[in-house]
Amino acid sequence: MTTLADPVPGGRPGDVERATALSAELTGRGVHGIVLAYVDTAGIGRVKTIPTAKLASAAAWGVGMSPVFDTFLANDSVVSTDVLGSPDGDLRLYPDLDHLVVLSGQPGWAWAPVDRVTQEGERHPGCGRTLLRRIVADAAQRHGISFQAGIEIEWAVGQGSALGDDFVPAVSGPAYGATRQVELSDCTAELMAALAAQGVDVDQLHPEYAAGQFEISVGALDPVAAADRSVLVRQTIRAVSQRHGLKVSFAPAVFAEGVGNGGHVHLSAWREGRNLHSGGEGRYGMTAEAESFAAGLLAHLPALTAVTAPSPASYLRLKPSQWAGVFTAWGRETRESAVRVITGTAGRREQAANLEVKPVDLAANPYLALGCLVAAGLDGLESSAALPDEITGDPARFGAEEAASRGVRRLPTSLDEAVEEFRKDELLRAALGPVLADAVIAVRLGEIAAVAGLDDGQVAAAYRWKY
Template sequence: MTTLADPVPGGRPGDLERASALSGELSGAGVHGIVLSYVDTAGVGRVKTVPATGLASAVAWGVGMSPVFDTFLANDHIVTTDVLGSPDGDLRLYPDLDRLVALAGQPGWAWAPVDRLTQDGERHPGCSRTFLRRIVADAARDHDLAFRAAIEIEWTVGLDSAPAGEFVPATTGPAYGATRMVELSEYTADLLAACEAQGVTVDQIHPEYAPGQFEISVGALDPVAAADRSVLVRQTIRAVARRHGLRVSFSPAVAAEGVGNGGHVHLSAWRDGRNLHSGGERRHGLTAEAESFAAGVLARLPALTAVTAPSPASYLRLRPSQWAGVFTAWGLETRESALRLVRGTTGRRGEQANLEVKPVDLAANPYLLLGCLIAAGLDGLAARAALPEEITGDPARLAAEEAAAKGVRRLPTSLARAVEEFRADAVLRAALGPVLADAVTAVRQGEIDATYGLDDAQVAAAYRWVY
């Protein structure tokens, strides 16, 4: 369980002693450096590093970083808001000792996510991890709710020897085929071993649909830890691949055509150890609160798309009839609906039942992603919202009249349209706060401007190796 307490300059009680002990253990195990990890508004993982011997100092006083990174684009250009994007100012990165882990895929290194404080010791309003932690803490205080979450990770594996910028699949086997597992047996076995060494519970790993594509599903954790785990697992996938002469991409669309890489979210609400998505009196065992939570997410999906699908490349993936969930629809085990109710197996439904949110890819900052989904769900809970009629099959096949009657409409087909929806959504903007909300819109607009006039193939190429 991740601590929900903010870091404190000088360290919280016991932090320095714990950091000193961990530093000694890491050094004794041959770890020389610690990666301090955060994710920017564009969804790009950024880092600073310190020697293992510097852990206690980092925990006590943080490590400096400019706030300008909050408005970096995926291509490293910088946009501005009224308070972000200038060369002025400084922040402090504070590593979370609860999530510190030695990296099995990068011998000699450890990894820890960070929270960011101002020089005055206050929460930085642009810190997405702090935002998610606040949302989770508020839900516990105001609604007596806890959450469990997991983010699926799809990625494509290419040959590192391919010409610069190009993608050449590292496997020739068919979709979901045993041939792919044979061809990349050593890589996937090493990946499983690295995850195990890092304490990551893997539910499954398998070949996926697109050329060279794989998926890994990991165990659910509290939302902050789940977001941390998503970042850690992706770093591990990439590091292990490099040691096998492979190159991986988590981009929503490695190519202009075909199925892209998703990052489906599984989310469930709990109270006093009980899963509210199972054993209730509403449809398919939902409790009234779980239904309202789901209805809140469904209602805000058009605006949420600016967070769940934040790249111009995302809209090459969000196409009908490709299991991407591009309509405002929900259903029981319906993989074409944007919101899929997963009941779980008989005998384990109280543990397994959850909501799967499908129009999500791995360009999304996982902290913004989970925080905004929870904020939308809590708004539905407060309004006692009800789910509309569920769908079966592919909503793309619904006649216009039937779709309208069921409240089924197409999600934004471009990042520009998603930004318009986001700008108009007072609930999401209020949850984020003005600094972070403005950073989201500024960065998204910057990505739109950066790809103006490009065709689909050029957009795919521009983001192919960014994520």
């Protein structure tokens, strides 16, 4: 479980003593440095590293880093808002000692997610991890609800020897094929061993549909820990793959055409140990609160895409009839619906039932994505929103009149449209707060400007190796 208390200058009670002991233990295990990791508004993982001996100092006083990264673009250009994007100021990165792990895929290194705090010891309003922790804590206090979340990770594996920025699939076997699994068996076996050593429970790892594509599913955790785990797993995949001479991309679209890489989110709400998505009197065993939570997700999905699909390349992936979930529709085990109701197998439904949100990719900052999804669902729950009729099959088959009568709406087809929907969504902007909401808009507009005039193939190439 994630620690809910914010870091403070000087360290929370016991932090410095614990960090001192951890430092000695890590040194004894041959760990020389610690990666301090967070994700910026553009969804890029940013880091600073410290010698293992400096862990106690970092736990007490943090490590300096500029707030300018809140308005960095994926290409490392900088945009600005009225309060972010200048060369002024400093933040402190505080490692979460509860989630510090030794990196099996990077011998000599450990890793820890961080919260970002101002020099005055206050929450940094641009810190997505701090924001998500606040939203989760607020849900527990106001509604007695906790959450379990998991983020699927799809990635494309390329030959490390490919020229320039080209992508050449490292495997030739068919989608979901045994041949592809054999071709990459040494690397994936090492990957599973590394993740197990890091305390990550893997549910599935298998070849996927697109060229060179694989997918991994890991166990669900509370939302903050789930976002941390998503960052850690990608770091591990990248490190292990590199040791095998491979290059990986988590970008939404490696090529302009075809199926892209998703980052589907699985989310369930719980109260006093009971899963609200099972054992109720609603459809497929959902409780009334679970139905309203799903209705809230559907209502806010057009605006949510500015957070869950934040790159111009995201919209190369979000196409109808490719299981990307591009319509405001829900269905039980319907992989074309944006919100897929998963009941689980008979006998395990109380533990397994959840909602899968499909229009999400790995360009998204996972803390912002989960925070906004929880906020949207809670908005539906608080208003007792009615869940519309289920849609089965492919919603793309509906004509405009039938789609409208069923409440089925196409999600934004470009980042421009998504930004406009986000501007209109007061609930999501309030959930993020004005500083972070303005940063989201500024960064998205910056990404749009960065690819102005490029064709789809050039857009895919521009982001291919950014994620």
